[in-house]
Amino acid sequence: MSEINALDPSQYLIKDEPFYRPVADEVELFESGYASRMPIMLKGPTGCGKSRFVEYMAHKLGKPLITVACNEDMTASDLVGRFLIDINGTRWQDGPLTVAARIGAICYLDEVVEARQDTTVVIHPLTDHRRVLPLDKKGELVEAHPDFQLVISYNPGYQSMMKDLKQSTKQRFGGFRFDYPEEAVEADIVAKEAEIDKETAEKLVQIAQRSRNLKGHGLDEGISTRLLVYAAQLINKGVDPKKACTMALITPLTDDDDILDTLLTTVDTFFE
């Protein structure tokens, strides 16, 4: 009987190169950061390319990638590991952060501000000169593999003051600010990702830009690059552009009838 070995790095390698369109010099800067295994934070709104960037970099560097989606119920044990009870008694099971530290993966903690602060402090000894992860319950001190790197992401718009990261956490990272790319670049991304023509992609981007101007005026967040790709994929499948926009760009965004009307009118001006 074969059991998946959690410590086999090959399962975490990204086989095919992800499509990532650089926006500035972030690829070179990330590589320079990785050279000294600098912990990195990616800030930016939802659906702007943070996860795609990490996948691309892991592939480019040829390193395994372990992604953990953080949430408010997450405990330190979810990251580090815990004892499990089975018929043979108790056995220790490494959490994803421990696996990444052992095998030399890039560990990507997505939406890390969501996690409780006692969770974020477990990363402290891993993200300074010590590069160790203490497994208190097990009584083991894991020394991080030389290839290990920690990457975290968060959306600066979402968290309240209460949920912000502590300075002692923040000041362990180098950072990148992500945002929706400028018009031509975003249209290029949407056209390539969904295989639609440039002209249609440009119209979609312009609709998104109008919605982004409504941020803070009834919308928490404008239409993301991710949603533009959804709409473009529907159009690629032969869906009428207006229906595609309604389904992918507008309905998910808001429940406010006035804003819905405004956005639908915007769509009408771009697609007859």
Ligand SMILES: Nc1ncnc2c1ncn2[C@@H]1O[C@H](COP(=O)(O)OP(=O)(O)OP(=O)(O)O)[C@@H](O)[C@H]1O
């Ligand atoms: N620079 C880019 N190159 C290629 N694709 C991109 C780029 N930026 C965004 N995309 C597209 O946008 C989609 C969403 O990006 P991604 O999943 O990386 O967002 P995210 O910033 O991680 O969002 P979230 O915070 O919600 O997790 C991708 O699946 C991809 O199609």
Ligand SMILES: [Mg+2]
């Ligand atoms: Mg993401």
